[in-house]
Amino acid sequence: MTNHEQAKWYLSRLDKLTYEQLADAMTYKWFRLNVLYHIKNKQGKKVLFTPNEEQEERFLNHHGRDLILKARQLGFTTFEMIDSLDDCLFIPDFNAGCICHNLDSAKDIFRNKIKFAYNAITDDQKAILADIGYKLPRPTSDKGNAYVFDNGSAIKVSTSYRGDTLQRLHVSEFGKICKKYPEKAKEIVTGAFEAVPADGGIITLESTAEGKEGYFYKYSELARKAKELNKKLSVLDFNFHFYSWWKRDEYAIDGHIAEQLTGYFYELENKHGIALTDNQKAWYSAKWKDLGDDIKREYPSTPKEAFEQSIEGAYYATQFANIYKDQRITDLTGYAESQKVNVVCDIGIGDSTALWFWCAQGEEIQILHYHENSGEGLGYYLKYIEDKATAMNWSMGKYYGPHDMNNREFASKGKTRKELAKEGVEYGNKTYSATFEIVPKLGVDDGIQLARELLPRCVFDEQQCEQGIIALESYRKEWNDKLGCWRDSPLHDWASHGADAFRYLAVVESKRNTLWSGGFKMR
Numbered sequence: 001m002t003n004h005e006q007a008k009w010y011l012s013r014l015d016k017l018t019y020e021q022l023a024d025a026m027t028y029k030w031f032r033l034n035v036l037y038h039i040k041n042k043q044g045k046k047v048l049f050t051p052n053e054e055q056e057e058r059f060l061n062h063h064g065r066d067l068i069l070k071a072r073q074l075g076f077t078t079f080e081m082i083d084s085l086d087d088c089l090f091i092p093d094f095n096a097g098c099i100c101h102n103l104d105s106a107k108d109i110f111r112n113k114i115k116f117a118y119n120a121i122t123d124d125q126k127a128i129l130a131d132i133g134y135k136l137p138r139p140t141s142d143k144g145n146a147y148v149f150d151n152g153s154a155i156k157v158s159t160s161y162r163g164d165t166l167q168r169l170h171v172s173e174f175g176k177i178c179k180k181y182p183e184k185a186k187e188i189v190t191g192a193f194e195a196v197p198a199d200g201g202i203i204t205l206e207s208t209a210e211g212k213e214g215y216f217y218k219y220s221e222l223a224r225k226a227k228e229l230n231k232k233l234s235v236l237d238f239n240f241h242f243y244s245w246w247k248r249d250e251y252a253i254d255g256h257i258a259e260q261l262t263g264y265f266y267e268l269e270n271k272h273g274i275a276l277t278d279n280q281k282a283w284y285s286a287k288w289k290d291l292g293d294d295i296k297r298e299y300p301s302t303p304k305e306a307f308e309q310s311i312e313g314a315y316y317a318t319q320f321a322n323i324y325k326d327q328r329i330t331d332l333t334g335y336a337e338s339q340k341v342n343v344v345c346d347i348g349i350g351d352s353t354a355l356w357f358w359c360a361q362g363e364e365i366q367i368l369h370y371h372e373n374s375g376e377g378l379g380y381y382l383k384y385i386e387d388k389a390t391a392m393n394w395s396m397g398k399y400y401g402p403h404d405m406n407n408r409e410f411a412s413k414g415k416t417r418k419e420l421a422k423e424g425v426e427y428g429n430k431t432y433s434a435t436f437e438i439v440p441k442l443g444v445d446d447g448i449q450l451a452r453e454l455l456p457r458c459v460f461d462e463q464q465c466e467q468g469i470i471a472l473e474s475y476r477k478e479w480n481d482k483l484g485c486w487r488d489s490p491l492h493d494w495a496s497h498g499a500d501a502f503r504y505l506a507v508v509e510s511k512r513n514t515l516w517s518g519g520f521k522m523r
Contacts, residue, residue, distance in 0.1 A: 004060060007031040022133040029086060030059065037082050038120035040112055042073075043051040043297070046120065054243045058138075063239030067216075068206040069306055071245040071299045076206045080170040081113040081157075087168060089118075096168040099188060101177045103159055109172070110157040112144040133204065162191035168202040169195070175207035175212040178214030185215050198244040199479040200236045205440075209297050209306035210256065217307060224303050242306075245299035248282055255282035263325075272302055273306045291319060309480055313476035315448050315490070315499075319455035320473050331471065332366055332461040335359075338462060340397030343385055344439065344508060346501035347401060347417065352494075353381060354501035356468065357388070357399070358496045367510060370468025370513035372497055378417055379427030382434055400499075400508050401436040409465065439504040441510065444490065447503035471498030 001009070007028035010017065014035065014106060016205070017025060025031045033195055051059065054074050058066070066074055077098075084096035100106040106459035118139070126136055137151035146156035171177070178185040195380040196203050226233065245251050257265075257278065265281055268274040276284070289296050300306035308324055323329060339359040346354045353376070357369040359432055369392075371384060388397050405418040415423075424433035442450075460469055473496040490496065 003028055004030055005472055007034075007123070011035070011187065015276055018085060019132055022128075023134075024467045025130065026129070026134055029048055029090075033082060033084055034092070036121060036125070037117045039078055039082070046279060049117070051079060053156040054247070057243075058241055059083075061239070062202075063233060063237075063240070064201045064235055065238045066205070066241060067219055067238040068204065068241045069209060069220055069224075069300075069303055070206065070241075070243040070343045071248075072208060074243055074248075077109060077170070077172045078113055080172075080204055081109060082117055083177070084155055084168055084170065085114055085117055085147075088147070088149060088155045089151075090134075091154035094168070095153065095164065095166050096170075097161055097166050097192070098155075098170045098172060099161060100156040100157060100159060100172050100298075101181065101184075105172070106145050106157045106159055114147065114155060114157070115142065123412070132246070138279060140241070142222070142427065150468065159209075160187055160192065163188065164195050166192070166201070166483055167196075169193070170204045170206065171201075173207045173483070174205045175210035175214070175216040189215055203238075209300065211474065212307050220303070220307075232370040237475065237500075242303045244301055244499050245284075246274060246276060247299060251283050251299075252277060253277035253283045253286065254279060255286055257281045258285035261285055261288060268301055274301060280311075313491075314473060315454065315479075316455060316472055317477050320469075322456065323458070329457065329458045329462045329465075330366055331463070332459065335361065335366055336368055336394055339395075340509070341389065341394040342397045342400065343393075344400040344501055344505045345381065345402075346497060346504060347378070347381065347405065349396045352497040354468075354471075354497040355381065356498075356501050356505050356507060357394075360509075360512075363457055365454065365456055365458045367468075368394075369461065369464040369523075370466075370471075370498060372467060372471075377425070377427075378433055379419060379425040382421060382425055382432035383430070385434065386432060399434045399436045400439050400504060402504060403438055403441040405436060406438060439507050442507055444503070447507060448490075450504050450506035450510050451499075454509055468498045468502070472502060475499035 004215035007025070007030035010021065010028070011034055011370070013021075024426055034050060035048075038046050039049045041047045047204050052075065054070075054077065056078070058068065058076070068262065070076060081098060084098070087094050098106075098109060100109060121136065129136060137149035137153065139147045140150050141148040142155070146154060148154045171188060171192075174185070174188075177188070191201060193422065205216065205219065209220075210216065213445040219238050220240070224242075225231075225236040226237060231237075261281070262283065265276055268276065284299070286297070287299060291298055296305050296308055314320075336359045339361065341357055341359045342356055343357050352372055355369075356367065358365055358367045360366070369388065371388070373380070373384075380403040385399070388394070398449075399421075401418065401421075405421075406416050414447045418436050421434050421436055424431040438513070471494070474493055475498075476495070478489055478491040
């Protein structure tokens with residue numbers, strides 16, 4: 001019998017346990033978590049804390065570093081706080097911490113989860129525990145959203161950690177922190193994470209999805225892929241946990257099923273093996289009417305879907321919603337073998353340079369590959385294009401570059417980069433050359449509009465274009481904090497490089513032929 005099975009056996013005989021059996025039962029953490037702590041339920045009433053199925057799965061399959069991507073209202077922060085409090089009460093000199101995105105949340109978690117649970121332990125319970133050899137420590141301080149206990153342990157809820165030594169750290173809604181407070185997210189990773197020892201320390205990241213950027217998305221994708229590949233995790237790798245809405249029994253009602261979601265439900269069943277009941281479909285339909293596309297963030301059905309949400313201020317939100325709906329992100333391996341493959345680049349100096357590779361199949365634009373790098377010269381990119389074409393068995397068509405390739409450079413004896421590329425540039429032990437056509441200069445707004453008109457004709461290779469797709473989805477307007485509105489200009493950040501290069505691609509295609517007005521046809 002495993003420890004967990006033994007704890008559950010004791011729980012099944014709770015009213016029949018002798019003092020000797022109770023003393024042994026208290027050595028099992030799962031037993032303590034089910035009998036010792038009370039919480040406030042959704043109605044604000046005091047109830048015995050009873051972990052749900054998702055929390056039990058997380059408890060059984062913890063790794064040390066765990067990432068939880070979830071639907072809303074599954075109670076993981078509550079579970080983590082009760083679990084951490086238990087560590088502090090039963091392990092001397094144990095330090096646990098929780099990080100929230102703002103101070104109000106920190107106060108709420110400490111007061112309504114940690115402090116409430118500790119104060120709900122009755123004097124009778126403490127006396128029984130003392131009789132069987134478990135004298136609970138007492139707080140010597142409860143200031144600053146923290147308990148310091150007389151056994152040397154402490155638990156604190158804050159908005160950041162740096163300099164402290166922690167045995168356990170929980171970051172609540174880490175995706176929200178990464179999206180709204182990127183500098184704070186960086187401080188958590190470089191500061192708080194370093195305060196937790198790799199060997200034996202515990203770090204848990206928990207959140208709903210908040211767009212395809214930042215540490216939470218990066219760690220989620222790494223952990224998800226490692227799990228799919230059944231990769232053996234190191235102590236520094238995150239173990240991936242995903243908890244969807246459809247596994248919860250309460251997410252089902254009698255009601256109307258939205259006709260617009262019929263295709264979505266069909267795809268869930270036939271592509272992902274998720275067969276929903278009519279009551280589940282009715283519940284999802286009702287939520288969809290309230291939340292719109294945000295339902296994928298709040299109540300995702302699959303891990304990948306969780307991040308397929310509209311980004312506020314995104315230029316191409318509508319276009320990508322349709323791209324996902326039409327399943328136009330797929331495997332394009334082999335599609336370009338009989339076609340000329342073109343490449344367009346946005347070449348920066350001391351900045352990132354982005355390349356898009358594509359070919360036209362009738363009215364369909366097949367986006368085959370995206371590459372981005374920084375700190376490299378022209379020779380590197382010419383070599384990359386040649387090597388990629390050889391590896392993929394592509395026959396290269398035309399090379400396109402931005403208007404600033406015509407600028408003359410002092411370091412190159414007054415020659416332009418277009419001239420240098422045509423004459424040949426040494427890189428390594430070989431000379432690489434290419435003849436570039438210059439993309440006509442167009443205003444940013446006009447280029448964005450051309451990209452919007454082109455995207456309905458585009459099909460992307462899922463693997464080869466992954467980072468480029470993320471850049472296009474994340475390309476957004478700049479926010480004016482003072483006026484509380486979007487500016488008319490794009491935000492210049494990491495997403496700009498791929499988006500700028502794609503605008504050049506759209507200009508090229510607009511010049512090649514009249515944009516197709518008949519809509520997109522599935523193959």
